[in-house]
Amino acid sequence: MMPDQDTGLSLAIAQIVQRLKGSSFHSQLERQARISLHKPEIKLESLKEDIKEFLKTSGWEKKLQNAVYSELNVFPSPCHPAASPEHMKEPLVYMRKAQGSWEKRILKSLNSMCTELSIPLAQKRPIGGQKELLNKWNEMGTDEPDLSLFRPVYAPKDFLEVLMNLRNPNYENGDQPSFRNHLGLIQVPLKVKDIPELRDYFSELGLNIGQLGIDDSTQVPPELFENEHVRIGQTVLTERDSAAAQQYVRQGCPTALRAELWALILNISNQPEDILYYEQLKSNVIHHDLLVDSLIYKDVKLTASNDDYYFVFEDYLYQVLLCFSRDTSVLEHFSYNSANPPKSYIRGKLGVEEYAVFYPPNGVIPFHGFSMYVAPLCFLYHEPSKLYQIFREMYVRFFFRLHSISSHPSGIVSLCLLFETLLQTHLPQLFYHLREIGAQPLRISFKWMVRAFSGYLATDQLLLLWDRILGYNSLEILAVLAASVFAFRAVNLMEVTSLAAAEAVLADLSTLKVMPLLQIFLFATVT
C-alpha cells in the first residue's frame, strides 16, 4: 500500500522508465529521434516539441504506449518502499517457505537422478555431436534416444499433495474438524471472488453480449454478430493498440485474426534482433548438452506426441523448449514469481561466487506436461522465432503461476480454492457426495488447471478459453471453467460411487463447448 497516490504513480512511472531504458525498444526510439533531426520540419528552437510530434505521427508514440501497457500488465505495481524483494515475490511468509521447501525437493530429485545415472547436469557437446544436432534441428522428433531411465521430476499429482498440506501457522488448524476447516483440500484462507464478483469481473461474458464460441455457431446468422466483430477486429489490428486488442479479445478472437491479435496484446513484433536472439539461443542449444533436455524430450514423447491434435508439432516443441531452457531473459520473471531459480557452480569451483550459475540457464525446471503450454500455440505461429517469443511471453505472464506456490489471485493455490468454493456454493450436494465417496473434486480438476486445459479441450475451444485469459490478464477463468464442467456433468456425477468412476465421467472433455458452459455457470444459474 502506497503512502499516497502521487508518490505511488511517480514510483510506477520510475519503475517503467527504468525497465524500458534497458530494452532494445529504447535504443530504437532514440535512433528514430536522432534520424528525425535531419528532417526539415524539425527546428532547433522547438526541438523537443517537434521531435515529440514526429514520434507521434510516425507511429512510435503508439509503440511506446504498447510497451508501457505491456510493462503494466506484466509487472506488479511497486511495493511499499520498506518491503524487501522477497516480499514483492510473495507477501505471505509461510507461502514463501512452502515454495522454498518444494524447490528443495525438486533439487534433490534432480540431483539424485544425476547421481543414479552418472550424468552431469550440463556439459559441452563434442564437436561431432554439435554438427549432428545442427543437421537434424528440424527433425529432432525422429530421434529415438533411450530415455527409459529418465523420469519426470514431478507430476501435477505430487504438486497437489504439497498444496493440500499448505497451512497458515497463524490460523486455527485444530485437529478436530470445526467450522474453520475447509471442506475441500485447500486449507489456506485466501480471498477468492464469489459469484457476484465474478459476474462483475467477467461482465463481457454476459448473456446479452455477443461471444465468439456461441454467437458464431452455424445456427446464428453472421450478420447478427460475427461480421461486425470481425470488422472491429481488423480495425483494432490497423490501429496497433495493445489495450484495445486486449479489450476486444474478451469476446473472442476470429480464427483468422487470432495470431496477430495475441501478438499485439503480448507486444511481440518479431523484429530482426528478436530473430537474431532466437538464433543465438539455438546456438547455445547446439553447444551445451543439458540434462533438462532429456526431461524435455521425455515430456514431449509422453504428452504432446501422444495427443491427436498436437503430435504433428513435435519438432516445433523441441525447438521452442530447448531454446527456452537457455534463455536467461526468463530469469527476470523471478522478481515477481515466488519461485527461485536453482543455483549451481561450474565444475571444480564449488562455493566460488564468481562461478555461481543458474541451472538451467532460464531457471525453470520442466515437469510432466510442461510441453502442453507450447503445443496449442503451434496452431497459430509457424515461424519458430515468433512462436518462441509468444510462448516465452505467455510463460512469464501466466503459466509460471500454475506451478509456483503463491497467494496471487491467478496463482494455482487461489485457483484451487476458487474452484472448490464455487463448487461448494453452487452445488453443495454434489460437492458433499463426491467428498463422501472419496472423490474430492480437486483431485480430478487439478491437472486441468495446471495445464490451463491444454490437452483436455478441443483446440478451437482451448483457444477461445485462452482468448479470455489474455483479455482479462487473469487465470481465474480456469477455475470457473473447471467448476462449470462439474456442474455440467452433475447428474452423472451424483450417481458414481468411487473416484475412478467420477474420473471416468470426466475423462473426455474434448466435446465440451467452453463459452456456453462458462456463461451458464456464471450468469444463468440461480444461486
Add this chain to the structure above:
Amino acid sequence: MEAPAPSPGHGAGRPLASGPEPCTVRSPVVLQVGDPKTDLARPGVAVIDVALPPAQPLDLQEIVFKNSYTAFLTVRVQRRHPCDVRRDSAKKWATCLRNHCLMPSPHTENGSQDYFSLTRQQMLCEVDQVTAVRLILRQPSPIWLHFTLEELQLYPRGQKSPQRDFPSWLAHLAPQRLPANLQGGIPDPEKVSAEVQQLWVLTEMIHANQTAARIGRFDVDGCYDINLLSYT
C-alpha cells in the same frame, strides 16, 4: 537475475541526519473480558504503546509498519500544548486515525502481511508536539491466533520515510509548455543556448543511465559444465 533493487537504507546519501525517530515500542497488550486462561473467546483488541523521549516532542510525518493480521487500526496521540509546556495536564490525547482498514476482508489473507504508511495528511488532527502514540489494533475475525504490527517506525516531519527510489527529474515533471511562436523574429540566442545545454544534459544523463543490454550469456568464460545443483 536480481529483483528490482530494494530501497537503500533510510538516509542513504542524505546530508541531514534522517531516519525514524528513536522510540520505545511496548509489546502489545490484549484486552480481554474474563479470565484469559479459561475463557475460550479470542481477544479482538490489542494496544501498542509507543513512548517517545520525554524531552523532545515529535512532529509526526509518517508511521510505517508491517502488518501482521490486524484488520483495523486506530491511532491516538498525546500532544503537548505549545503555549503551556510545563504542566502535565497540558498533555492531551487525541484520536488521529479511527478504524483504518488494513485487511479489507478480515477472514482472509488480503493485507495480512503487507507494509503500510500512514502520513500526516491522512490524520484527523494535527500531529505536532507528540509525546506518546497509542495504537489500537482490532481483529474481529476469530480465525487468527495472533495479531500485531511489526517493524513499527515513526518518521519526524521534514524527513521523508524510506527513500523514494526515482530520479529527481521525475519529482518535478515540467508542465507541458507550448512551443513558442517564432514567426517574425529570430529566437533569443540566450534561450536557444539554454535549451541546447538542457538537451546536452539530457543526452549525458541517458548515457550515464545506460543499463547493460541483455547479452544472454549463462556460461562463465565459455564454460557451463555442471555436475550437481547447490542447496544453498
